[in-house]
Amino acid sequence: MPKIFLIIIILLCASGCGNDFVEINLPVSVENERAAEIPEKITTDIYFDATVSMQGYTTLSGGNVYRTLPDILSDIGGSMGDINFYSFGEKITPLEGKDYRRFNSPEPYTEIITAVHNVIDKSEPAHLSIIITDLFESDADWSGIAQKIRDKFFANHLAVGVIGVKNSFYGDIFDVGLNAAKFRYDSNILPEKFRPFYLLIMGNETTVENFMQKFKARQTLPNDTEYLLLSENLTARAADLTLLEMENFYVEDRLNLEERGIREFGLDKFSAPASFTVQFDYNAPIGACPLNLAEMNYDTKIFYLDEDWRSPARNDVKISMIDDTVKIALTPEKSLSEGKINFVQVSIAPNAKGYQLPHWVNDWNMANVDAAPENFDGSKTVNLVYILGSLKDSVFAATQPVLFKMNFVVDAR
Numbered sequence: 001m002p003k004i005f006l007i008i009i010i011l012l013c014a015s016g017c018g019n020d021f022v023e024i025n026l027p028v029s030v031e032n033e034r035a036a037e038i039p040e041k042i043t044t045d046i047y048f049d050a051t052v053s054m055q056g057y058t059t060l061s062g063g064n065v066y067r068t069l070p071d072i073l074s075d076i077g078g079s080m081g082d083i084n085f086y087s088f089g090e091k092i093t094p095l096e097g098k099d100y101r102r103f104n105s106p107e108p109y110t111e112i113i114t115a116v117h118n119v120i121d122k123s124e125p126a127h128l129s130i131i132i133t134d135l136f137e138s139d140a141d142w143s144g145i146a147q148k149i150r151d152k153f154f155a156n157h158l159a160v161g162v163i164g165v166k167n168s169f170y171g172d173i174f175d176v177g178l179n180a181a182k183f184r185y186d187s188n189i190l191p192e193k194f195r196p197f198y199l200l201i202m203g204n205e206t207t208v209e210n211f212m213q214k215f216k217a218r219q220t221l222p223n224d225t226e227y228l229l230l231s232e233n234l235t236a237r238a239a240d241l242t243l244l245e246m247e248n249f250y251v252e253d254r255l256n257l258e259e260r261g262i263r264e265f266g267l268d269k270f271s272a273p274a275s276f277t278v279q280f281d282y283n284a285p286i287g288a289c290p291l292n293l294a295e296m297n298y299d300t301k302i303f304y305l306d307e308d309w310r311s312p313a314r315n316d317v318k319i320s321m322i323d324d325t326v327k328i329a330l331t332p333e334k335s336l337s338e339g340k341i342n343f344v345q346v347s348i349a350p351n352a353k354g355y356q357l358p359h360w361v362n363d364w365n366m367a368n369v370d371a372a373p374e375n376f377d378g379s380k381t382v383n384l385v386y387i388l389g390s391l392k393d394s395v396f397a398a399t400q401p402v403l404f405k406m407n408f409v410v411d412a413r
Helices: 052-058 066-080 099-104 116-122 142-152 205-218 359-363 384-398
Strands: 008-012 021-025 044-049 083-088 092-094 128-133 159-167 170-176 181-186 195-203 225-230 242-247 249-251 262-267 274-279 296-306 308-310 318-322 325-330 341-350 404-411
Touching: 044 066, 044 099, 052 066, 052 170, 052 195, 066 083, 066 099, 066 128, 066 205, 083 099, 083 116, 092 116, 116 128, 116 142, 128 205, 142 384, 159 205, 159 384, 195 205, 205 225, 225 384, 242 249, 249 274, 296 318, 318 341, 325 404, 359 384
Parallel strands: 044 083, 044 128, 262 404
Antiparallel strands: 008 021, 083 092, 128 195, 159 195, 159 225, 170 181, 242 274, 249 262, 274 325, 296 308, 296 341, 318 325, 341 404
């Protein structure tokens, strides 16, 4: 059962006495604002995958972003606060001083086992955690990793970003196909043959976005670079809810709820149809999943205050969305309680078909089949659709990503 966040609000008593207040818990969450502030300082933990399969990213000089990665990450992380470096294979090893700079050369990549799940276990949700990897996991247990990320990050209203970078590569690629074949792969300096590596970024959503923007700004080589952001928020900022038109509603402010993100309305006539239309400015963040607006779920919760919050027997609220316009319509006598304070929460959220992985994920994917040498494509990542799809599914397992949410009160006393 999802957690319910109770926010205390102060409502004027029905008696209207100027100094007489009563404290009331709202029946559902009113958290419809994104955390827009970037922390002044945050600790960044950076984990280099030190397995042999990562060696090939360091061997060619042409078309090489990976060699610059230690310094880029040090600069960005240092600008945000404290920074710690680690390497990992089966175990995690702290890196002292400037040791992290050695990871732009082949020598440190000696580990045999890749255990990303151990990094997830060690990661601190209050920090920004960044894993540099080719997304290989020993025993191919990415469903287990996705579950750990779900429980540690998505369930705590945090986000996961992915940056994929195509890089020149000369080296061995292991455990391909059902027979765990090994291939020697040489991209030369041909961009169409470059092999992707990934940064898996976990933490506060605004901080994850901030890091991704900083990383993008630092890219000086023309290597293909793609972004993915997974979180419970689907826009870069909350809807501004600019009022366009009203029918049978008028704006009220007797209960001082505006500063809490709750609109208040009065009614001209309780028995007549009522509606309002608001502007919804869809501003997708970097790496946002494409949305299919034909695959949206529309939800309404209504409560009225009668000593405690109660739900009415009927609900005829209709929600519709065309492009950037949302219309909310109802007949008050069929949905609201006359003589009471009514609380309404409406939301629009994509279902699983409406929340899709970006096209680049399919383009960079290679199915995990028994690959003959002539069929193997080292410019793609084995099971990428499955790996990132399991993360996307984990968002839905932990929390419902919401495109539009609005809370309003109708004072029908």
